[in-house]
Amino acid sequence: MALHKRIRSDLEKRILSGEWAPGYRIPYEHELMEQYGCARMTVNRAISALAQAGLVERRRRAGTFVAQPAMESAVLAIPNLSEEIARRGKRYRYERRSLAYRKADAADAKAFRIEKGSPIVEVRSRHFADEVPVVSEMRIINLAAVPDAAEVTFEEQAPGSWLLDNVPWTEAAHHISAITPNRQVAQELEIPRTQACLCLERRTWRNGQTVTFVRQIFRGDIYQLSAHFEPGN
Amino acid sequence: MALHKRIRSDLEKRILSGEWAPGYRIPYEHELMEQYGCARMTVNRAISALAQAGLVERRRRAGTFVAQPAMESAVLAIPNLSEEIARRGKRYRYERRSLAYRKADAADAKAFRIEKGSPIVEVRSRHFADEVPVVSEMRIINLAAVPDAAEVTFEEQAPGSWLLDNVPWTEAAHHISAITPNRQVAQELEIPRTQACLCLERRTWRNGQTVTFVRQIFRGDIYQLSAHFEPGN
DNA sequence: TAGTGGTCTAGACCACAAA
DNA sequence: TTGTGGTCTAGACCACTAG
Numbered sequence: 155m156a157l158h159k160r161i162r163s164d165l166e167k168r169i170l171s172g173e174w175a176p177g178y179r180i181p182y183e184h185e186l187m188e189q190y191g192c193a194r195m196t197v198n199r200a201i202s203a204l205a206q207a208g209l210v211e212r213r214r215r216a217g218t219f220v221a222q223p224a225m226e227s228a229v230l231a232i233p234n235l236s237e238e239i240a241r242r243g244k245r246y247r248y249e250r251r252s253l254a255y256r257k258a259d260a261a262d263a264k265a266f267r268i269e270k271g272s273p274i275v276e277v278r279s280r281h282f283a284d285e286v287p288v289v290s291e292m293r294i295i296n297l298a299a300v301p302d303a304a305e306v307t308f309e310e311q312a313p314g315s316w317l318l319d320n321v322p323w324t325e326a327a328h329h330i331s332a333i334t335p336n337r338q339v340a341q342e343l344e345i346p347r348t349q350a351c352l353c354l355e356r357r358t359w360r361n362g363q364t365v366t367f368v369r370q371i372f373r374g375d376i377y378q379l380s381a382h383f384e385p386g387n
Numbered sequence: 388m389a390l391h392k393r394i395r396s397d398l399e400k401r402i403l404s405g406e407w408a409p410g411y412r413i414p415y416e417h418e419l420m421e422q423y424g425c426a427r428m429t430v431n432r433a434i435s436a437l438a439q440a441g442l443v444e445r446r447r448r449a450g451t452f453v454a455q456p457a458m459e460s461a462v463l464a465i466p467n468l469s470e471e472i473a474r475r476g477k478r479y480r481y482e483r484r485s486l487a488y489r490k491a492d493a494a495d496a497k498a499f500r501i502e503k504g505s506p507i508v509e510v511r512s513r514h515f516a517d518e519v520p521v522v523s524e525m526r527i528i529n530l531a532a533v534p535d536a537a538e539v540t541f542e543e544q545a546p547g548s549w550l551l552d553n554v555p556w557t558e559a560a561h562h563i564s565a566i567t568p569n570r571q572v573a574q575e576l577e578i579p580r581t582q583a584c585l586c587l588e589r590r591t592w593r594n595g596q597t598v599t600f601v602r603q604i605f606r607g608d609i610y611q612l613s614a615h616f617e618p619g620n
Numbered sequence: 621t622a623g624t625g626g627t628c629t630a631g632a633c634c635a636c637a638a639a
Numbered sequence: 640t641t642g643t644g645g646t647c648t649a650g651a652c653c654a655c656t657a658g
């Protein structure tokens with residue numbers, strides 16, 4: 155493996171594992187030069203790649219810092235719900251509907267790829283725009299991966315927002331589908347059962363361990379997802 | 388602007404404009420070195436960025452070549468429909484339903500960002516998996532941007548497939564929504580009107596000029612879109 | 621103003637794949 | 640076999656900005 159790749163991989167591991175939390179100043183280029191016994195350009199190449207990927211932020215004269223994760227909007231343009239709703243000039247409100255603790259059973263293990271027996275918390279909630287319910291959310295958090303989440307009730311802050319603030323970098327996979335809402339969802343979103351809805355499922359993990367799984371059901375008549383691609387990126 | 392960025396930008400322009408078509412061998416690094424009067428590493432950096440972005444493909448001993456565009460699967464995992472259907476072990480079939488030529492009116496101009504008066508062709512079609520219709524497609528092609536498309540009837544080859552083979556690099560934006568099908572779509576997909584469907588709209592353009600607009604309506608019970616994100620790319 | 625990252629040079633050796 | 644890209648070095652100068 156090329157040296158610059160090994161350096162990049164080493165740094166990446168420390169960031170993804172949470173050893174270097176967001177805001178942490180990683181070693182200066184000349185320190186890494188000495189550490190690896192190589193030229194500065196080799197170190198620079200590794201760190202530049204991390205900056206390109208958005209894992210670190212470089213500031214002249216100050217150093218290089220682990221970036222704040224901003225994953226939710228990374229692949230698809232699915233901004234933080236509160237920001238998105240505010241940007242449309244509407245008032246955002248979050249409502250926690252239920253909170254339940256349990257151990258992952260076989261079904262959980264399969265659906266969320268969480269080890270059987272791991273403690274999990276399940277949060278159900280709604281997001282409102284100008285008092286109109288636009289998203290129904292069900293979320294599982296793996297307490298084995300995020301023990302701190304056990305201390306939070308998610309009454310004021312949405313779990314997605316809390317996770318963004320408290321969990322370092324994660325990887326994610328999305329699945330998008332169109333569904334006809336069941337009775338409960340139709341009731342929560344205050345729509346007829348004939349109204350098509352967009353269902354977004356996202357699993358995020360860190361170092362192979364599932365951090366959280368979320369299923370968000372959007373009112374199809376109000377919400378759209380968008381994605382943009384340019385080759386020059 | 389940094390020299391490596393200028394070199395990259397220069398090369399990019401020639402590729403995006405179609406001047407250098409897919410398969411074209413771009414100048415060797417040492418030729419660009421002379422041309423720009425700089426060190427090889429500077430040229431290498433520019434070309435490596437293009438390779439990273441997927442615009443060119445580098446082959447040792449042979450040179451660097453403009454890559455085949457593979458845009459449809461770039462952001463979202465929406466593979467070429469025929470490949471996707473084949474990968475699921477089903478037989479793919481394409482059916483052209485209609486073909487119409489006209490000049491873009493004001494509504495077209497606004498919806499597809501095509502200059503008013505430009506010649507366009509509208510193709511409606513269906514895609515089948517094992518004789519089950521899974522996608523209903525409506526496509527507009529801007530003949531001002533792709534004159535060659537005027538010679539094609541799209542009876543055998545789907546327009547998306549033809550465009551991939553014949554149009555160099557483009558940029559794209561996607562919009563995804565959930566809809567309840569209208570009578571025509573329900574009929575085309577052979578589903579009840581209560582079945583939620585996924586609607587994917589994609590506009591692609593090249594050098595600011597719209598190449599094509601497509602609206603694909605997927606059977607929500609059969610198709611899902613997926614996207615994957617890792618910080619490390 | 622001092623020290624960081626951003627960029628570039630003029631070499632070099634090597635692996636690899638095309639001829 | 641040969642020439643390409645892949646990688647690396649040991650310098651250098653500069654722009655920017657935090658202190």
